[in-house]
Amino acid sequence: MDRIQLVMVTGLSGAGKTSCMAVFENLEFQCIDNAPIELLEQFANLLKTSKEYTKVAYAVKLKDALQAARILSNLDWIDLSILFLDANDDVLLKRYKQSRRSHPLLISERAASLQEAIEFERELAKPVLRISNKVIDTSMMKTNKLQQLIEDYYLHSETDPFRISFISFGYKHGIPKDLDLMFDVRFLPNPFYVDELREQTGNDKAVYDYVMEKPETQEFVEVLTPTLDYLFKNFEQEGRMHLVVGIGCTGGQHRSVTLTNYFADHYAKIYQVHRLHRDADH
Template structure:
């Protein structure tokens, strides 16, 4: 049996995550009080294993903070019953959350006449710390639109092969901010930049002309070999420790050329090793 706990900041995409998981065959429950979680496991999941073979439960800041203090003990108890339990935590930058609430005009669950939205976000982050600390993987949705988030959830949770670690190679541009959900970040801004070649400027790292340009550069090959050697050594260590997910972020200036090229090159290499590989190009639309 599998239980996935979905939590995170309000406005970060938890509802999208749950509906996506439902499409992937999970039985989904939103906003279950933490105090009822143990009873749900004993009286519902274990009593009907077939119906609740894959279950996802949304837990958010509407829980009283005191009830979240024992969250680690609850997770330990769930796993002791033979249930595979993972925690997914979703977040986004404060400015992005403020903008989303402004656009939707929805009320944050913690706000009232005496508590403005910005302060509510700070309090919410503090309340959810016990869950965030135990997250098996974190998804930052600051620059992820609806369809990208659904694809990401499907790849990481809904349709992945659970026998191997799932590795996401993500390209990004430093000028748009560093991805907060990355486990490792490699800076490729030191490599030759096709942007300064006028006929290549409007292309991306997926175009053949860019690929040929970077293939000819010795420094690019050396960088690729060094990163590959690092990952070859350390990915097995993470897998041995029981990690299910690993995000490798490759960043250049704008996230269009060098980072895209190298993320694709690394993903291609590791796809031949029976690993679950996810590719995401954050700045490409």
């Protein structure tokens, strides 16, 4: 029988599990949200005998994540992937204040303050993070970008070609937590200091040309391209299905967007390529 694709979704409270499950539902996954862990083995046996469930997204509370992973990883009819949702403390605090919801640990009186609840969960998350296949930091992420990432990660089959996701980002907004390779382009000339380019991004031709025409950029591309050629070839031969490459500058608007666009266009001639500009305005 074909193995069932099951994505176990977990992470910090307030990091976007509900939004994530809505994305999976839109992608025609069967979605199970916070079912009791005591029923998981019975549900897994149902998956074995039912033809209805071929793609499943299973949301599980962080406190139950390790137990759920142990159960599901031992079943040979399930292809398990663990997706961990994260966000920085300031964002989590802001989300709870804006929504006026109570943190689960406050409700259960296991924490005396929201900050204490977040710190408690971060300790709880450490062993789960070690076994997670994908980590998505939703701190600066809008729903459409979350959907794009999930599509890149999970809408494929075992016969799909090797895929590469290029992601631009700004260091001042934090480093994405799911990168396989990361390159810092903050040494390149910055269009931010050119008045007529400041409000544009690397998606605009004027900014793209400004960055790409600089001798420093030309040398960087000349040095990095053969390195990427070598890495991509060997990752593909090793059996990797998907690689995430991050390119960062200060604000994630100009240089990183330009280089991400350049390399995405270049490697789209060879591989299946996706691009995401995490922090660019447009």
